Amino acid sequence: MTQGEKIIKINIEEEMKTAYIDYSMSVIVARALPDVRDGLKPVHRRVLYGMNELGVFSNRAYKKSARIVGEVLGKYHPHGDSSVYEAMVRMAQDWAMRYPLVEGQGNFGSIDGDSPAAMRYTEARLKKIAEEALADLEKNTVSFKPNFDDTLEEPTVLPAKIPMLLVNGASGIAVGMATNMAPHNLSEIVDATIAYIDNNEITVEELMAFVKAPDFPTGGIIYGYQGVRDAFEKGRGKVILRSKTEIEVTDSGRDKIIITEIPYMVNKAEMIKKIADLINEKKIEGISYINDESDRTGMRIVIILKKDAVANVVLNNLYKHTQLQSSFPINNIALVDGRPRLLNLKQLIKYFVRHRHEVILRRTQFELDQAEKRAHILEGLLKALDHLDEVISIIRGSKTPDEALNTLVDKLQFSEIQARAIIDMRLRSLTGLEREKLQNEYNELMELIARLRAILADPILQMQVIKDELAEVKDKYGDARKTEIVLNAEEFNPEDFYADEDVVITISHLGYVKRTPLTEYRTQSRGGVGSKGSTTRDADFIEHIYVTSMHNMMLFFTEKGRCYWLKVYDIPEGTKASKGRAIQNVLNIEPDDKVKAYMNVKRLTDKEYIENNFIVLCTKKGIIKKTQLEAYSRPRANGVNAITIKDGDQLLEACLTNGSNEILIASREGKAIRFNEQKIRAIGRTGAGVKAIAMSDTDEVVGMICVENQELENVLVVSEHGYGKKSLLDEYRITNRGGKGVRTMNITDKTGELIAIKSVTDQNDLMIINKSGLTIRLAICDIRVTGRATQGVKLINLRNNDSIASVASVPKSDDKDDEIEESASNIEIITDVQE
Incomplete structure (x- = not known):
């Protein structure tokens, strides 16, 4: 040391x-x-x-x-x-x-x-x-x-x-x-800030009416709102972000997923590489090709799926295993007066307004000081011009500028600053025009000083300045949101966003589904050739037409005996001429299965309703089964077994009943059996059912109806060559379940085999669609009641060996079609043929 x-x-x-x-x-x-x-x-x-x-x-x-x-x-x-x-x-x-x-x-x-x-x-x-x-x-x-x-x-x-x-x-x-x-x-933040200035007691909940959610530069979708709410209210929350995707169909008929926006702070190249690695490792199935087609116009990542892949399933796997879905943890910590603090939305706005208030005060005081200094000088110059001869005499008589300055101060009572400005004044300022400019400048300055003093004295004016400047910023730089908000099922009632309107659900033979407003379909008279309906792929045709309303819960029953739930508004919307979406992309059904029947219910949560109503199922081999609706009151994403189907058989129809309906089942060879629903004992959901009608090995069931009101409802049958007829229910005698039944239509080569049996009233229209995609809508009341064993009347003229694919009973419409290509007089009545 x-x-x-x-x-x-x-x-x-x-x-x-x-x-x-x-x-x-x-x-x-x-x-x-x-x-x-x-x-x-x-x-x-x-x-x-x-x-x-x-x-x-x-x-x-x-x-x-x-x-x-x-x-x-x-x-x-x-x-x-x-x-x-x-x-x-x-x-x-x-x-x-x-x-x-x-x-x-x-x-x-x-x-x-x-x-x-x-x-x-x-x-x-x-x-x-x-x-x-x-x-x-x-x-x-x-x-x-x-x-x-x-x-x-x-x-x-x-x-x-x-x-x-x-x-x-x-x-x-x-x-x-x-x-x-x-x-x-x-724009949202400015609106919220102005709202806070107008009402300092505003709550976070009220501010959220202006600031919907974070808005990320890469767009994407905020999935679920609870994390946003937590961040706004508490300063901490986790926001789930999803890529923006669309599902398209390639020319070869495969589905492809198009990604146009990705979550914030996600590396696009690394995300694509991760997807490719998962495909190679077989952790994600169903993808055959992925490519980045992004350019200067925007992002576009294309994922082409394999032929049998279900797009929704693949997309959910991508969300689960890749950064196609990511989370953004919000932690609003910032320095307040030099100390770190956790802040909610209102506090963040509050401290910004406080800062701007201080800036406005300091700026206004600065501008006032500058204006007063200049006004003081202008007062001296104007006073000097009023005493011009004396000022000139003093300056000319002084040996030095300092002597002139002191003399002006002592003799004419100018301040030192004014005196220096007078000495520095140019000769051109002595002209009348320059004097007028000085006077105008002085007047303007006095107005400015008065306004600045008013601002400094009035907090309301100070806040108005902040609001005006914020509004100006919004006008200059405000834009629309980039990030969409999608609420999940637990956070909102989707029914609030859809009017409860009637719609037509169509399902094609190859499994394409869509919903279309019922108003798109027009009424024609009997014998018309029909208007063009859905555009379908080659060899495809519309097989099922169902009518329901937007708020109903749809129960879909497949030919393998599975039941699936879906709200009507979740079915993709399409025009009458559009193809629709593959039903595998709407329901998670197996690729080799397809929907055969449906029903719509509203009150799956009403205990009395579900315990006193039943679902009756019928198969092509004549098996019938009744199950309490309560067994179907707990929806599952992957569906449930509704009936055990034996080899060679498939589910054909499903009806919602009250326990005492009359049931009619018709076969392709023109036979029908009638018995009361009470003849069938209700069994569990997975049971196989009992025999409803005895048929030959070559025959099969074409349909089942459940009649509730025997006085109002009639029985309508249609054959494949366009013939149909309406009969009274009493024409069909009541028998025991399992019998051969009675004749329901006189089947000939001219009529073709029976294809449908429907329960109708005069308040219904009949919608018919053939395999070429043509549709016709006619009033049921135009078809007269005939005997059970007659051949019926011609309902639609078929061309080029065409045949009827499906019929449906729909609510009556008053919208008449003026373009009828064939007269309604072309109706052929076939005389009764005794059994």
Whole structure:
């Protein structure tokens, strides 16, 4: 130890505590966390201020990024050049910032994770919106502090007309804490801020009427709202983000998934590579091809599926195993008065308004001081012009300017500042025109001073200034939301978004489904050739037409005996001429299964209703089964077994009954059997059922009807060659279940075999569709009642060996079709034939 030195003993534990606290606070305050007022971390603030000092404004030429980085490093931010350059690059990336603050020229990276070019190659300048953050900096609006070497000063915060912490978000990792704030839509934030100014007692819930949710620069979909609500109310929450996708069909008939937007902060190239790896590892099945077709016009990732793959299943697997769905954890920690705090939506707006209020006060005071100084000088100049001869005499008689100044002060009572301005005044100011200009300037200044003093004296006017400036910012830079919001099933009632209107559900032979407003179908008279219906693929035709309403719950029964649930509004909408969507993409049914029957119910939660109603099922081999509706009251995504189907058989019809309906079952050879529903005992959901009708080996059931009102309902049968007839229910005598039945139609080569049996009233229309896709709608009341064993009347004229594919009874319509291609007089009545 040298002379004069001494050792001071300290407690190392206390020293480490002190040193670590100093270090952590330095990281928290001076590096990692944004300030609640301007929403910027120190490096971003210094980059913007450095560019402002360089004059790299939006209306001027770009400057080399290296020049900007050097300015910031040398004057304000003594850290690595990469930290400054990376901060500036991020402020220029439109997929990273909702409202970029820097305009870059050159390679500034990509959403694929490509690195930006070196700073010697790129150029940059401020964007117009960044100038709003720097506006009025020279008007003493914010405090300054010495830079790292005390040679210059830098602002402690920017004036920030825009609430940048909310609109652009922030992220940072400090010591013992981190922040991750989501970006929002500028227009929504401005509206919410103005609402807060108008009512400081506004609640977060009320603010959420203006700010719907975060709005990410990459778009995408926010799936579920609870995380958003938690973030707004508590400052912490997890937002689930999904890619925006569409399902299209290739020319070869395969489904393909098109991805047009991905979640925020997801690397597109890495996401595609991950999907490809999962395909190769067989962890995701059903994908045959993936390609990135993105270009300058936008993002487009194409995933083509295998022939039998179900698009919804593949998409859900992609959501589960890849970044096609990701979460964004929100943690709203920012510096408030130099201390880190967790803030909710209202607090974030509150502290921004408080900052702007202080800026407005300081700016107004600065402008008032400047205006008063200038007004003082103008008063002196105008007074000098009033005493011009005497002023000139004093100046000419003085040996030095200082002598003239002192004489003007002493003799004419000018202030020193006024006297100096008079001495510096040019001779041209003595003209009458210049005097008028001075007088006008003085008058305008007095008006400005009065307005500025009024603002300083009235807090209401101060808040109005803030609101006006925010409205101006919204007009300049406000835009529409990029990120959609999709609420999940637990968070809203989807029925509130759909009117309870009648719709037609159509299912084609190859399994394409759609819903169409019933009003799209027109009424024709009997014998018309029909209007063009759905456009289907080659060899496809519409096989089923069902009528229901938007709020109903649809129960779909497949030929393998499975039951699936679906709300009508979840069925894809299409026009009458559109093909629809493959039903495998709407229901999770097996590829070799297809829907054969349906029913619609509303009250699966009503115990009395589900315990006193039944589902009756019928198969092609004449098996019938009755099960209580309660067994179907618990929907499952993957469906349930409704009936055990034996080999060679398949489910054909399903009816909802009240327990005492009359049941009629018809066969292809023209036989029908009638018995009361009470003849069938209700059994469990997985039972096989009992025999309903005895048939030959070549015969099969074509349909089943359940008649509730015997006086109003008639029995309608239709043959494949377009013949049909309406008969009274009493024409069919009641027999026991399992008999051969009676003749329901006189089957000939002319009529063709029976294809349908329906229960109808005169308040119904009959919709017929043939295999070529033509449709006709005619009124049931136009078909007269005939005997049970007659051949019937011709309902539709068929061309080119066409035949009827399906018929359906629909509500009556008054909308008449004027374009009838054939007269309704072409009706052939066939005389009764005794059995």
